[in-house]
Amino acid sequence: MKKLTEFEISNKLEKLVDWEYYDNALHTDFEFDNFKDCMSAMNRIAFECEALNHHPEWTNVYNTLDITLTTHDADGVTELDFKLATAINKIVEVEEED
Template sequence: MKKLTNSEIENKIENLTDWEFYDNALHTDFEFDNFKDCMSAMNRIAFECEALNHHPEWTNVYNTLDILLTTHDAGGVTELDFKLAKAINRIVEVEE
């Protein structure tokens, strides 16, 4: 998978609600009503990650989930990161 240029990333991220590009990765965070809802979302996202064979760097503290996407093999952000980010937004049902 080819690493995208900063210009390509900036163009693509405009169509991706609640994600930012910095430190050579796509970043977002979500706040849920409680820990159970957060863990439920993480489990649903995990199934999509396995299907794509692409896994996020993420942290969870109580009801918050921070996600970082980058393709380590490519040394930066690729189309696969955008594909996973869109799937995550569908799973979490991000409002546009």
């Protein structure tokens, strides 16, 4: 998998709500109503991760989930990271702000 350039990443981020690029990775965080809802989302995301064979670096504290995506084999962000980020947004039902 080919590492994307900063220009490519910047262009793709325009279409990806609530994600940022820094420290050679994509980052986002989600806040849920409670711990149970956060864990439920993590479990749903885990199935997508397995399907793509691509796994995030993530942490959760009570109702907050922090996610970092990078492709270690490519030493940076690839199309696979954007594919997983898009799937995560669909799972969590991130809505675009008007």
